[in-house]
Amino acid sequence: MATLANIVWLGTKELRSFGRDYVLLGLVVYSFSLAILAQAQSSSQELHNAAIAIVDEDRSTLSRQITQAFLPPHFKPPVAIAERDIVPALNAGTYTFVLDIPPRFQADLLGLKPARLQLDIDATAMVQAGLGAAYAQQIVADEVARFVGRAGGPAPAPVALVARIAFNPNAETAWFTSVMGILNSVTMLAIILAGAAVVRERERGTLEHLLVMPVTPFEIAMAKVWSNGLVILVAVGLSLVLVVRGLLHVPIIGSIPLFLVGTAAYLFFATAIGLFLGTLARSMPQLGLIYLLVYLPLAMLSGSNTPLESMPPWLATLLQASPTVHFVAFAQAILYRGAGLDAVWTRIVVVSAIGAVFVVAAILRFRKTVALS
Template structure:
């Protein structure tokens, strides 16, 4: 066992020297977990944000001011009062997306039980924002009117109360940042570990390994430790400086140990799969053609972009055998819900089992590959 560990250590150092001797690859790793992650997390979304609203208030009552004050950031900018004569010009120039016109005696008519209407003018050239924003305004005003008049909006005997404990503003980048971290890690660990095996074969250094007193398990584990260790350090740094600081996601430092533990197990699982794919593919181009579709299918079905429950039943069953699906669920539980090890231990066990199966098959095939190479 001591000899096995010593050989793994020497081979791991060899892998690290090979990795750090490739500056282009190091730049790619840094880019994927910094600039690429930030750009994708801040991509334009369909959620309403900083909508420009103006109001023409003919009533100037307590209720009218209450409605105006209910349109809050980050969905809306501060409501601006404008002159009725300038409404058409301001909307034509794109200064406002929404203009509310509150009629005179609006509060009095509401208290009398009548149904007065507020006119909402919309700049329809901003199609997505105008459609979503009008629905936002209608729901907000309905709720505020119910509170003001003391009437309930729900006639059902069940009155649901929704409490959003995480991401109360439903900021898309909070979810995108963490899920993109999972996707980038998945892709890079597949490419790095798999290409390390292919590189040994194409450069002819596989013959050196054949005459050395090392086993297939030592070679495979060394590649996993070296490449996985580098990516683990980069992921932790990206989670701290990009996701937590740059994107403003409220991640607690107490969540780091469980997250790191899950990341280590995920890296082991995906790296084992990467070695298996590299053994199946004889050349680097063929490995790329095999690796990229595998990554895309795993990531698209992982639940990172859309809920697994929305997929066909067969896809839901198949994706449960993917480490990416399990790790995506693990990350959501740990970072979004602050789950402890007593809740996520089953997900860790699943990833360990899948990684062990991948590595066992890879080692069996690795021996036959060395024999063919020899």
């Protein structure tokens, strides 16, 4: 009981110290609020409000029908321009797409003559250019098929492929990037806060003060693990409710409490890594450099950006030993697919087991470092 009381008391000291460190406090607030909003809203991979102009040289029923089919939110309302204005408009960056409907387009189509449209694209808007060309092609094909069907022409093909997208019906990038941003922030801040807690004690000379008190290195290390983990756990819960669900309107299908339980298990691993790095670094700049060598591989090979299936088989097999991979896997299963404990408990157990190993290694390293001090 005395050991537990010391761990709790030292942990509250860490929380008070963190509350007075406005740089780290601001980093936590920013990482789980503005950074999530920016990542979700600035890296959109879907077509949204693309500027389009239409040169209607046919002025037929079909050309008007095609013009009216380009609707928000994928495209802005089409603007009618003359053929001579196409090049100046593209040069000025006024429109991303210009659709040129030539004279006698409808007549040629009904007369079974070759009928072509021209779509001019400003490819400097790379993502919109690629997606918009496919959208425009589909819109024109649908409107032509509908018009020809009403005009008594050949019927469209009897077989159609209907795609149904599960868990993200509109394939919105923000639904994915917002949650993945939170997962990456958990790893980043757990390492930074735990490592900074050790380095800060050394830089301020308070580590020696702790050593003359009736506390053990184990109690000091565990206090740093639980206090910094608690800060991140609270920040994750608030970010999911206030930012992801509240501001971004991303529906969270699964159980947030279950996800937080899994996150708590993962935080033992991440804070242990930070504690270990804190024993290696002698200053905050050194900690920052060492942190980059650890965090970047963990984040890039976690499966949050690139699926493990897209990696070489040997690497995908090797990464099964990484708790970050299991963390991303059960987080996606819970938050996106609504998985329960029965579907993710094995991954949570694996994360807890690997995390326990790293906690023991970090505490042994911390105890050795403290003894040398």
